[in-house]
Amino acid sequence: MSKVEFFVGGGGDKKDWITTIAAPTNLMESVKNYRQKSAPNITCYYYGHEEETLILTNIKSKWKSGEYKSIRLTGHSWGGQAVMDIAQQLFSLSIPVDELITLDPVSLWPFSKVMVAKWVNIYIKQSLIDNTIGKIPLVGNIASSLLSLPSLATQSGRSGGYIANVGGQLGEENGAYNIELDVTHADALLMYKKAREEMSHAPLNPKVIGVK
Structure with missing residues (x-):
């Protein structure tokens, strides 16, 4: 089990308060x-964003024992925030992350540059509200969510668009290979397939130790 990938869900995905x-x-x-079937040489795990501490503890323990030798992190929505948090903490512990994939990540606060070997960030097409008012931490989230309330009556809103507005969609991220898709927030599998296609184009970060 040398190569592993962690898949981390967002709000309402697994067992957080929304469920x-x-x-x-x-x-x-x-x-x-999907990933496990298409890449049987990689052991895959599924967690919710609420299990961030558990994921970090798991990785630290099994990296130290030598069971994990190549780590990949994939997160959707609030899970995108979680895997960015985890990647930053692992870098501070000198544990390299070979691949990071964020699928329309959502966070109340903007992130500083995340240090991983390769990072593909897929985000859904942003509205004018998202790119203006929505970029203001907290205040912008509240304002944009109120302005997007009518979206709850649309397929896009029912597919997680409104929840993403409330949480604060991050959009383009500093240091990532960014790809914009015109899909709904809930289209995690479609976004992931696109991320896998684009991973070979993502630049390698030479500052990350243990880059393979």
Whole structure:
């Protein structure tokens, strides 16, 4: 089990507080299953964003024991925030991340540059509101979510667009190989397939130790 990839779901994906009022979507479990079938040489795991500490503990322990030798992180929505957090913490511990994939990541706060060997960031097409008011931390999230309330009546809103607005879509990220797609926030598998196609084009970061 030398090569591993962690798939981390966003709000309502696995077992966070949202799933106490609505059934879990398990979007990233489907993505993980797709990856496991297409890359049997990589061991894949599925977690929710609420399990960030558990993921980090798992990686630190199994990297130290030598069980993990090549780490990949993939996160959707709030899971995108979680894998960026994890990648930053692993870099501070001198544990390299070979690949990072963020699928329309959502966070209340903008991120500094994340240090990984390769990073592909897929984000959905942003509206004028997203690119202006929505870029202001907290205040912008509240304003853009109120202005996008009508989207709940549309397929895009029902597919997670409104939730992404509330959480704060990050859009383009500094240091990532950024790809914009005109899809809904819930299209995690489609975004992941595009990310895998583009991974070979992503630049290698020579500052990350242990780059293979």
